[in-house]
Amino acid sequence: MVFSFSQPTAANAMHIPATMISTKFPLSLLNKKTSTFFIKPAKTLFSFRPITFQRLPANPPSPPPSSSSSSSSSPPSTSLQPIEELPPKLQEIINLFQSVQEPKAKYEQLLFYGKNLKPLEPQFKTKENKVEGCVSQVWVRAYLDSDKNVVYEADSDSVLTKGLAALLVQSFSGRPVNEIIRVTPDFVMLLGLQQSLTASRNNGFLNMLKLMQKKALLLYVEAEKGTSESNSIGNSDFKDDSYVENSSGPSVTPSLSVGFSSEIDDDNVDLGGRGKRIKEKLEKELHPIELEVEDVSYQHAGHAGVRGSNGETHFNVKVVSEEFQGKSLVKRHRLIYNLLQDELESGLHALSIVAKTPSEVSKG
Amino acid sequence: MEVLLPKLPSFKFPTPSYCRSITTKTSSCVRVGFRRLSSLPVCASTVNEALADPTVDSPSLGHSTRPHFPILHQEVNGSKLVYIDNAATSQKPTAVIKALQNYYEGYNSNVHRGIHFLSAKATDEYESARRKVEAFINASDSREIVFTRNATEAINLVAYSWGLSNLKPGDEIILTVAEHHSAIVPWQLVAQKVGAVLKFVNLNDEEVPNIDQLKELLSRKTKIVVVHHVSNVLASVLPIKDIAHWAHDVGAKILVDACQSVPHMTVDVQDLDVDFLVASSHKMCGPTGIGFLYGKLDLLSSMPPFLGGGEMISDVYLDHSTYAEPPSRFEAGTPAIGEAIGLGAAIDYLSGIGMEAIHEYEVELGTYLYERLLSVPNIHIYGPAPSKEVKRASLCSFNVENLHPTDLATFLDQQHGVAIRSGHHCAQPLHRYLGVNASARASLYFYNTKEDVDNFIHALHDTVSFFNSFK
Numbered sequence: 001m002v003f004s005f006s007q008p009t010a011a012n013a014m015h016i017p018a019t020m021i022s023t024k025f026p027l028s029l030l031n032k033k034t035s036t037f038f039i040k041p042a043k044t045l046f047s048f049r050p051i052t053f054q055r056l057p058a059n060p061p062s063p064p065p066s067s068s069s070s071s072s073s074s075p076p077s078t079s080l081q082p083i084e085e086l087p088p089k090l091q092e093i094i095n096l097f098q099s100v101q102e103p104k105a106k107y108e109q110l111l112f113y114g115k116n117l118k119p120l121e122p123q124f125k126t127k128e129n130k131v132e133g134c135v136s137q138v139w140v141r142a143y144l145d146s147d148k149n150v151v152y153e154a155d156s157d158s159v160l161t162k163g164l165a166a167l168l169v170q171s172f173s174g175r176p177v178n179e180i181i182r183v184t185p186d187f188v189m190l191l192g193l194q195q196s197l198t199a200s201r202n203n204g205f206l207n208m209l210k211l212m213q214k215k216a217l218l219l220y221v222e223a224e225k226g227t228s229e230s231n232s233i234g235n236s237d238f239k240d241d242s243y244v245e246n247s248s249g250p251s252v253t254p255s256l257s258v259g260f261s262s263e264i265d266d267d268n269v270d271l272g273g274r275g276k277r278i279k280e281k282l283e284k285e286l287h288p289i290e291l292e293v294e295d296v297s298y299q300h301a302g303h304a305g306v307r308g309s310n311g312e313t314h315f316n317v318k319v320v321s322e323e324f325q326g327k328s329l330v331k332r333h334r335l336i337y338n339l340l341q342d343e344l345e346s347g348l349h350a351l352s353i354v355a356k357t358p359s360e361v362s363k364g
Numbered sequence: 365m366e367v368l369l370p371k372l373p374s375f376k377f378p379t380p381s382y383c384r385s386i387t388t389k390t391s392s393c394v395r396v397g398f399r400r401l402s403s404l405p406v407c408a409s410t411v412n413e414a415l416a417d418p419t420v421d422s423p424s425l426g427h428s429t430r431p432h433f434p435i436l437h438q439e440v441n442g443s444k445l446v447y448i449d450n451a452a453t454s455q456k457p458t459a460v461i462k463a464l465q466n467y468y469e470g471y472n473s474n475v476h477r478g479i480h481f482l483s484a485k486a487t488d489e490y491e492s493a494r495r496k497v498e499a500f501i502n503a504s505d506s507r508e509i510v511f512t513r514n515a516t517e518a519i520n521l522v523a524y525s526w527g528l529s530n531l532k533p534g535d536e537i538i539l540t541v542a543e544h545h546s547a548i549v550p551w552q553l554v555a556q557k558v559g560a561v562l563k564f565v566n567l568n569d570e571e572v573p574n575i576d577q578l579k580e581l582l583s584r585k586t587k588i589v590v591v592h593h594v595s596n597v598l599a600s601v602l603p604i605k606d607i608a609h610w611a612h613d614v615g616a617k618i619l620v621d622a623c624q625s626v627p628h629m630t631v632d633v634q635d636l637d638v639d640f641l642v643a644s645s646h647k648m649c650g651p652t653g654i655g656f657l658y659g660k661l662d663l664l665s666s667m668p669p670f671l672g673g674g675e676m677i678s679d680v681y682l683d684h685s686t687y688a689e690p691p692s693r694f695e696a697g698t699p700a701i702g703e704a705i706g707l708g709a710a711i712d713y714l715s716g717i718g719m720e721a722i723h724e725y726e727v728e729l730g731t732y733l734y735e736r737l738l739s740v741p742n743i744h745i746y747g748p749a750p751s752k753e754v755k756r757a758s759l760c761s762f763n764v765e766n767l768h769p770t771d772l773a774t775f776l777d778q779q780h781g782v783a784i785r786s787g788h789h790c791a792q793p794l795h796r797y798l799g800v801n802a803s804a805r806a807s808l809y810f811y812n813t814k815e816d817v818d819n820f821i822h823a824l825h826d827t828v829s830f831f832n833s834f835k
Contacts, residue, residue, distance in 0.1 A: 103441075103778055111834050135770045135787055137801060157801065158768035159831065 081184045088329040090171035090187060097191045106192065110163030117166035120155035131208045136161045138208060140169075142215035144223055147337070148344070149174050150216045154208070164205050167191075172212055176337075177220040178314075178350035181213045227347075271295055274312040274343055282319055285339050289358055290320035296352075313349040324357045425725040426813035429717070432457040433811050443781030446819050451596050451624060451759050451807035452785050453646045456710070460649060463709035467702040475701055476675060476692075490701050493708030494691075500711045501641065502632040503658055510657040510664070510691040511704055515623050516546035518642035518657035519590075521694060522619055523550035525667045526640075527588070533559030535587045538616075540565040540573040541797045542595050545790045547621045551590060560587070567797065570748040572600040579610060586616040593625035597791050597805065598747030599730070599757040601625070608637045617663070623647055624757060627714075627809075629723040633658050645703065650710035654703035657694070664690035671696040722810045729808055729817065730758030736821045737762060737806075740828060746798060759807035761789065767831050769804035775830060780823035 083091055100106050124141040131138040136158030145151050152173040154165035172180050185206050271279065271293060279293045294316040317336065324332045332355035340348065430436055433455045438445050447455065467489070473482035475490045491506070498506040512518040527550075531537075537551050541564050548562075555562055563581050568574040573591075582589070589611045594601050604620055611618040619640040625631055627648035633641050640663070644655040659667075669676055669687050673696035678686040687693050714722065731750045737743060742765035750756045763769060773786035785805045788795045795801065806820060 107775070107778075107830075115834065135802070136768055158770045159834065160771045160774055161768075 081186045083187075083190065086183055086187055087171050087175045087179050088333075089175075090183070093167055093171060094187060094190045107160065107163075110167070111159055112163075113166035113170065114156075114159050114161075114163035117155070117162055117169060118153060120153050124153065125155065131204060131211050135204065138165055138204060140165070140208060140211050140215065142212065142219060144219050145174070147176075148220075148223060149176050150180055150212075150219060152212060161204060165208060168205075168208055168212060172216075176350070177216045178352070180216045183209070183213070185209055224349075272312045274348060275315065278315060278317065278340055278343060278348075281339050281343075282317070282336070286319055286321040286323045286335075288319045288321040288323075290318065290361070292316070292318040313347060314352075315348070315350070316352045316354075318354040318356075320356045320358055320361050322358060324355050325359075329355070425717070425721060425810050426729070426816070429457075429811045430813065432459070432713075434458060434461075436811065440781040440783075441778050443779070444819075446780070446782040446816050446823070448806045448808055448812060448816060448820055449783045449785045450809035450812070451647070451789075451805065453652070454627060454649050454809050455811065456649055456651065456706075457713050459713050460651065460706050460709045464651060464702050464706045467705050472702065474698055486701055489705045489708070490699070493704045493711075496708040496711045497656055500715065501626065501643075501658060502634050504634060505661055507689070507691055508658055508661050508664065510659065510694045511699055512642075512655050512657055512694075513653060513700070514646070514655035515621065515642040515644040516550075516655075518655055519546050519619070519621070520550045521657055521670045522640050522642075522659070523554045525670045525694070526617075526663070527551070527554040527560075528558060529668055531555070531558040531560045531587055534585065535560040536563050536581075536583070536585045537561070538563050538565065538578065538581050538586055538589045538591075540578075540591055541567065542573055542598055542600075542791060542794045543590065543592060544596060544621060544623070545792065547590050547592065547619075548793065564793075567598075570754075571598055571746055571798075572748050573602060575603065575607075578607065582610055582614050582616065584614055586611070586614055588617045588619060590619045590621070592621040592623075593631070594622075594628070594757045595747065596624050596759070596807075597761045597789050597794055597803070599759050599761070600747050601755060601757065604636045604638065608639075612637070624759075628719075628726055628757060630719040639663055645707040645710065648707075648710055649713060650707035651700075651703040653700045654707050656707075659690070661690065664694070667693075669696070670694050673697045675699075717810065725810055726758035726808060727755050729812065729814065730756055730760075732814065733758065733806065733808060733817050733820075734760055736817060737824075739821065740764060740824055742766070746803065757807075758809070758812075759805060761803045761805040763800055763803050764828055766835070767828065769802045771831060772804050772824075772827055775827045776820075776823050779830075780819070780826070782820050782823045784820075 083094065086094070097106060097109065100109055120139055120141060125139045129139040129141050131140060136156055138156040138158075138161055139154060141153045142150055150172065152169045154162075154169050156162040156165050172183075188205060272295065275293055275295050279291065282288065282291055282293070295312060295314070296316055297313045299314065319336065323335070327335065333353050336351065336353055336355060337344065340351065435455050436445060436447060467486075471482050471485040471489070473480070473486040475483065475487040477483065494509050494511065495506045497503075497509045503509060510518070510521070512521060531554065535558070537555060537560055539548060539551065539562060551562060554560070563586075565573050565578045565581060568577075573595075578589075589607060591602055591604070591607060593604055604618075608618045608620075617639040619642070620636070620638045622631055622641050622643045624647070626643040631641070638658075639660055641658040642655065646652040646655075667690075671694075672685075675698075676688050676693050676696040678688050734745060734750055734756065737745055737760055743762050744765075745760050745762045747756065747761070748754045764772065769786035773784050776782040776784060785807075787802050789803070789805055795803065808816070
């Protein structure tokens with residue numbers, strides 16, 4: 001199977017506004033990723049054969065001028081969700097589809113994804129898992145893994161829809177809830193599949209995405225319900241000056257974090273106990289040349305995850321460190337999550353991470 | 365390509381001899397056009413053969429009428445449009461489009477209400493359209509034609525107006541499993557309210573409603589039989605005259621869904637002796653937004669109103685009102701005046717060609733479509749096989765093994781500009797009965813040509829091989 005595409009150049013990757021490339025989107029990352037198109041498993045959940053695509057000679061005639069018109073109905077305006085907010089796998093997929101211009105080739109690519117999608121077992125093809133508004137039958141199953149990331153499985157009786165489902169599953173499976181739920185459907189335009197797909201099928205795609213996001217949120221809320229219940233049970237048992245690592249689950253109580261923050265309040269107006277801990281942990285392990293930790297829990301006040309805690313649930317983290325050198329975006333995020341495991345188990349709900357190497361930051 | 369056709373003089377109704385002379389001109393242009401389409405060498409040769417052979421029914425009607433339909437001459441997704449989704453809706457000839465435009469440009473005014481010149485003219489044209497419908501289906505009185513929004517609304521009218529006041533607990537309503545949702549759901553709603561029971565006729569081995577079973581189901585408990593004339597999925601034609609006779613024998617009424625028959629053949633309501641008949645304008649070259657209910661005058665006169673409002677009243681007091689005679693009784697509010705006039709223009713256009721001619725042509729072309737479809741491996745076409753006795757409608761619903769109809773339709777559209785339909789075609793019970801989730805459907809109308817069918821088949825083969833290469 002030969003897929004013809006041109007080597008992404010800066011001009012080529014101009015589906016993304018220039019501002020985004022220069023400041024945020026690591027071009028080196030882009031080039032590295034698109035040199036060979038392996039469909040890598042995000043987690044080893046799917047049975048894959050890596051698919052290689054023959055490369056065109058190093059000098060393509062010209063960056064296809066029609067690329068933006070054929071692959072997307074309109075050049076993404078700045079009102080579209082910035083690409084780097086999307087899960088890393090989805091960014092990869094978007095780039096792949098953008099470099100494939102011919103609608104027929106896009107179909108072929110889609111069918112490849114579908115073919116490699118792990119089939120869904122019949123018992124999961126329930127009404128709750130069925131996507132509404134689809135001309136064909138589509139099911140999506142979701143559950144949380146041990147890291148509280150959402151794992152998806154999907155199936156469809158139509159091969160094109162299966163391809164779409166596979167695309168979404170690859171993009172979102174194994175990702176944390178907050179990453180999944182903040183994706184807006186804008187990226188569909190970036191894929192350029194809109195041209196190749198009828199309106200009703202597109203709706204199916206959007207509905208699939210919505211169902212996946214809804215399921216992610218539901219799973220999250222359920223998991224948190226379990227957390228806050230045991231929180232209140234353990235309330236009376238803990239003293240406020242010990243932060244006990246308890247393998248039986250969440251050990252830090254609301255009163256504990258209150259205790260902490262009241263202790264430290266005088267020293268640090270901006271960050272509470274958890275924020276400080278996050279900073280310390282990251283500093284210690286990653287030796288960053290730049291580190292920003294911002295508590296944005298107030299933005300999420302009222303949402304299910306915040307209930308039962310005393311703030312300090314959502315953070316923006318920016319880390320610039322040599323430690324990230326040679327690691328993919330996924331690996332970097334995983335690294336940070338692992339370091340902050342304890343926090344995540346004790347009431348930290350979401351991290352919005354920007355993880356760069358010093359060289360990436362200097363390219364701007 | 366159609367653009368190569370010579371500029372035809374403005375005429376409405378091609379006479380047979382005129383058709384032939386047009387044919388030679390158009391066919392030569394078409395041939396040239398097709399040679400230029402390098403992507404369709406197969407089609408070109410087929411077209412040449414078809415037209416060179418004088419014994420083959422040359423698609424003169426298709427070729428001669430195509431120029432009247434501006435919408436057909438366009439490209440979609442880089443290919444010439446092949447529109448074969450006519451069972452869903454038909455295209456409109458320039459005459460109908462012009463009629464609408466003339467209405468709004470010349471005499472748009474509310475009907476039955478004013479006394480000024482424009483209003484009088486609009487009323488005249490509106491009522492003239494009603495008389496055209498009456499003549500078209502051979503009703504005995506124009507008061508038997510009630511304009512509705514579409515056939516669905518017409519069926520709802522009968523269900524709510526006649527049904528609610530005539531059905532009692534335990535009464536039976538007979539339908540077939542092949543009915544369109546619009547013929548099933550209103551009766552489900554009403555049956556729920558009055559405690560009536562729905563009974564369904566199944567299909568026989570030829571995938572046609574089982575007429576023997578229908579006869580058995582009829583009893584003195586039956587109050588109404590609701591059946592299609594021509595099935596929009598199976599392409600089968602029911603013996604309405606007989607069914608009406610049997611229904612009347614047990615004292616039941618009959619409502620016929622004629623959406624797929626009125627546009628394609630002569631329908632004579634007096635000959636069939638049906639009590640109610642419904643059809644939609646948009647399937648017969650008329651505008652959307654208008655349809656009609658035919659009902660025997662004494663029946664309509666005995667029915668209470670459906671929708672309340674202006675026009676359907678006689679006198680209005682604070683605590684009660686008296687109602688108008690049919691058809692006004694069932695036409696509340698300002699009607700779709702322009703659309704009704706457009707429907708009238710469509711009827712004029714169709715009558716000019718002649719429903720017999722249209723029907724004959726479509727039987728021929730429909731059979732051709734069926735036969736060519738059989739050339740696709742692993743295909744199953746629903747409904748009866750065409751034969752001397754069995755005249756199918758010019759549509760084919762089908763499934764190709766291991767290929768989802770939606771995938772098929774998407775690819776056909778994207779890569780070949782062929783417009784077919786995929787889904788359950790508003791006949792979920794039928795699909796459930798047939799054991800499938802969905803099917804693809806190609807449906808022709810008199811302006812389709814043999815080339816359309818050939819192009820479709822070629823595209824279909826390409827599509828099937830594309831998807832098969834992924835297995």
